Amino acid sequence: xxxxxxxxxxxxxxxxxxxxxxxxxxxxxxxxxxxxxxxxxxxxxxxxxxxxxxxxxxxxxxxxxxxxxxxxxxxxxxxxxxxxxxxxxxxxxxxxxxxxxxxxxxxxxxxxxxxxxxxxxxxxxxxxxxxxxxxxxxxxxxxxxxxxxx
Amino acid sequence: xxxxxxxxxxxxxxxxxxxxxxxxxxxxxxxxxxxxxxxxxxxxxxxxxxxxxxxxxxxxxxxxxxxxxxxxxxxxxxxxxxxxxxxxxxxxxxxxxxxxxxxxxxxxxxxxxxxxxxxxxxxxxxxxxxxxxxxxxxxxxxxxxxxxxxxxxxxxxxxxxxxxxxxxxxxxxxxxxxxxxxxxxxxxxxxxxxxxx
Numbered sequence: 001x002x003x004x005x006x007x008x009x010x011x012x013x014x015x016x017x018x019x020x021x022x023x024x025x026x027x028x029x030x031x032x033x034x035x036x037x038x039x040x041x042x043x044x045x046x047x048x049x050x051x052x053x054x055x056x057x058x059x060x061x062x063x064x065x066x067x068x069x070x071x072x073x074x075x076x077x078x079x080x081x082x083x084x085x086x087x088x089x090x091x092x093x094x095x096x097x098x099x100x101x102x103x104x105x106x107x108x109x110x111x112x113x114x115x116x117x118x119x120x121x122x123x124x125x126x127x128x129x130x131x132x133x134x135x136x137x138x139x140x141x142x143x144x145x146x147x148x149x150x
Numbered sequence: 151x152x153x154x155x156x157x158x159x160x161x162x163x164x165x166x167x168x169x170x171x172x173x174x175x176x177x178x179x180x181x182x183x184x185x186x187x188x189x190x191x192x193x194x195x196x197x198x199x200x201x202x203x204x205x206x207x208x209x210x211x212x213x214x215x216x217x218x219x220x221x222x223x224x225x226x227x228x229x230x231x232x233x234x235x236x237x238x239x240x241x242x243x244x245x246x247x248x249x250x251x252x253x254x255x256x257x258x259x260x261x262x263x264x265x266x267x268x269x270x271x272x273x274x275x276x277x278x279x280x281x282x283x284x285x286x287x288x289x290x291x292x293x294x295x296x297x298x299x300x301x302x303x304x305x306x307x308x309x310x311x312x313x314x315x316x317x318x319x320x321x322x323x324x325x326x327x328x329x330x331x332x333x334x335x336x337x338x339x340x341x342x343x344x345x346x347x
Contacts, residue, residue: 035180035305048254049305052296077303079183 025058028067032057032074033084041084182303182322189216189311189319190301194291197248197276200269204245204291206317213343215244215336216311217287217327218299221279222255223307229326230283236332237286242312242340246290248276249299249307269294312336314343 029043036047042054060070074082086092193205217233219226237244251272253260260268272292293299312321321339323331
């Protein structure tokens with residue numbers, strides 16, 4: 001891929017600038033997805049577009065915009081996809097609440113099963129079963145079953 | 151109650167169904183939030199007359215295509231004959247957005263290049279490419295630093311935008327236009343927009 005050669009070094013920038021600014025750029029860049037290498041943030045990616053977008057973020061910070069304004073600017077152009085953390089809205093309701101609902105449903109099911117099992121265990125043994133159990137415990141041979149429980 | 155053992159099987163089939171559907175989707179095609187919104191305004195130098203600029207407003211009243219291209223873009227070479235054909239049919243004027251002609255090419259180190267030198271080189275390269283492969287564009291403009299590309303949410307080349315008479319983006323095509331996409335998408339949509347006025 002020819003584009004890779006230019007990746008190693010970002011577009012012309014003085015080597016050291018305001019470290020506080022760079023910190024802010026990096027922090028916000030970690031929350032933004034690179035559209036070319038989709039599993040990387042624009043802070044991690046060396047794709048030329050990621051470099052361009054980092055420069056955009058830096059320029060807008062310099063121009064006095066805040067994080068929210070810059071994120072809005074990028075979302076207006078690239079959509080919610082540019083955000084690593086999807087926003088909470090009606091179309092993403094299942095995404096955000098689904099795992100919670102599954103957890104609640106699973107816990108409910110487990111509770112139901114446990115209660116049912118406890119109820120089963122509480123069923124007393126019949127006299128014949130008692131006798132058979134005692135015989136087994138005392139090391140005797142199992143007597144043929146006289147009645148099936150189910 | 152007898153069919154209880156089928157529950158895991160059904161769950162598995164539902165999951166497999168979702169995954170199978172997922173395989174048919176293309177993660178590279180990120181839907182554009184700009185659809186049915188006004189195209190971002192721009193004013194850029196023209197490739198044919200670099201001293202003059204071209205602005206988006208100049209296309210008002212027309213249905214047109216904005217095609218993002220560059221001579222270093224491999225997929226553009228595949229797309230180009232289709233564009234030449236499309237231009238011959240005169241369905242809609244195609245405006246070329248020449249995207250990062252010099253600094254987008256990984257084989258050139260443009261970091262220390264002055265803007266004038268970079269622009270001159272971009273013009274030379276773009277002209278050379280159009281001479282070699284044909285020029286389907288009503289005109290092309292130079293997006294040297296890719297700034298206008300970012301405004302359009304461009305994340306790869308080629309991309310093509312269909313823009314209506316009011317300057318709204320109606321469709322975005324990601325990747326090379328194929329003869330099939332012309333027949334199935336572009337031609338009918340252009341006709342429809344023209345009829346709607």
